[in-house]
Amino acid sequence: MxxxxxxxxxxxxxxxxxxxxxxxxxxxxxxxxxxxxxxxxxxxxxxxxxxxxxxxxxxxxxxxxxxxxxxxxxxxxxxxxxxxxxxxxxxxxxxxxxxxxxxxxxxxxxxxxxxxxxxxTVIYQTSYFALRWRAALQPGEVLLVHGGAGGVGTSAIQLGKHMGATVIATAGSEAKLQVCRDAGADHVIHHRDADFVAVVRELTGGRGADVIYDPVGGDTFDRSTKCIAFGGRLVVIGFASGRIPDIRANRILLKNISVVGLHWGAYLDHEPDRLRRCHDALCELYAAGAFRxxxxxxxxxxxxxxxxxxxxxxxxxxxxxxxxx
The missing domain is CATH 3.90.180.10 (Medium-chain alcohol dehydrogenases, catalytic domain)
Structure with a gap:
């Protein structure tokens, strides 16, 4: 071969x-x-x-x-x-x-x-696990997707919209902002030209995002804690920036937020049946035209x-x- x-x-x-x-x-x-x-x-x-x-x-x-x-x-x-x-x-x-x-x-x-x-498999199961099971995203909530034009980003936008969220996406160029719009994002932020923290606060009337999907890490993670809603969930997907961030526990306590990780591949060893259930759910959504x-x-x-x-x-x-x- x-x-x-x-x-x-x-x-x-x-x-x-x-x-x-x-x-x-x-x-x-x-x-x-x-x-x-x-x-x-x-x-x-x-x-x-x-x-x-x-x-x-x-x-x-x-x-x-x-x-x-x-x-x-x-x-x-x-x-x-x-x-x-x-x-x-x-x-x-x-x-x-x-x-x-x-x-x-x-x-x-x-x-x-x-x-x-x-x-x-990799990108859609990652986003489904993150939004459905780790963050428990609810209809009507605000979802902030970092790196929205990437593989996991576009899948998170599509699935987030299907789950009934208002989706805000960040990206680093006008072309990639259009990719986010085409994937279904309600609002887009050019993170090189604008302060995404200020924009998210403005779009949510100062409340912040209920769920933040972060495959970037580094400074993006640090600043996301400043625009997360009370009781919000920050889902750690990866560290594309190259820096693994830290967080002070008092920030978690004061806003009653949850910081949850998703190591999708680990479910093969711990809960393999979830992978099959996720695949079946994604195939049903694909058949219904919910995403491509x-x-x-x-x-x-x-x-x-x-x-x-x-x-x-x-x-x-x-x-x-x-x-x-």
């Missing part, structure tokens, strides 16, 4: 290799799928550099998620060859074949394209380094998907 492979950790432009290798065997309780499309995520860059939460054993193929057709199933798998599925794993997606345990494999509805399926993944580009698998360039430069928005055909 063809695969992008990493034999030593480092910058992806230096260490990625396009190689021919043997397809991996399916696990006993899982499947091997013939990949049709795979999703590109920022953790790919960290994994290749050896700086992701789970360090992949060398050599490995990067990539967290892929859609395709079951090629072979282990003896204990619930799936059979020929079924269309989407799968996720800590690595292995950017290749012609990928393996995953059944708990991380879900059927793809007939009406969903491979490209949309490859863009679904926002795709910046669909590129052939061979152009994976170019996709990572667009991701690292922050030129991209939404999701980048790679296809094998």
């Amino acid at each position: 063809r695969a992008w492979r990493v034999h030593q950790y480092g910058d992806y432009r230096d260490v990625l290799r396009w190689e021919e290798c043997e397809p991996p065997p399916p696990p006993s309780g899982g499947v091997r799928l013939r990949v049709a499309a795979s999703g590109v995520n920022f953790p790919d860059i960290l994994a290749i550099a050896g700086r992701y939460q789970v360090r992949a054993p060398l050599p490995f193929s990067p990539g967290l998620e892929a859609a395709g057709v079951v090629d072979a199933a282990g003896a204990g798998s619930r799936y059979r060859p020929g079924q269309r599925v989407v799968a996720f794993a800590s690595w292995g997606a950017h290749a012609d074949y990928m393996t995953a345990p059944d708990a991380a494999v879900f059927p793809i509805p007939d009406a969903m394209t491979d490209e949309h399926a490859a863009a679904l 993944p926002v795709l910046y580009a669909t590129l052939p698998l061979e152009r994976y380094p170019d996709a990572l360039d667009a991701l690292r430069s922050r030129d991209s928005y939404g999701k980048i998907v790679l296809t094998t055909t």
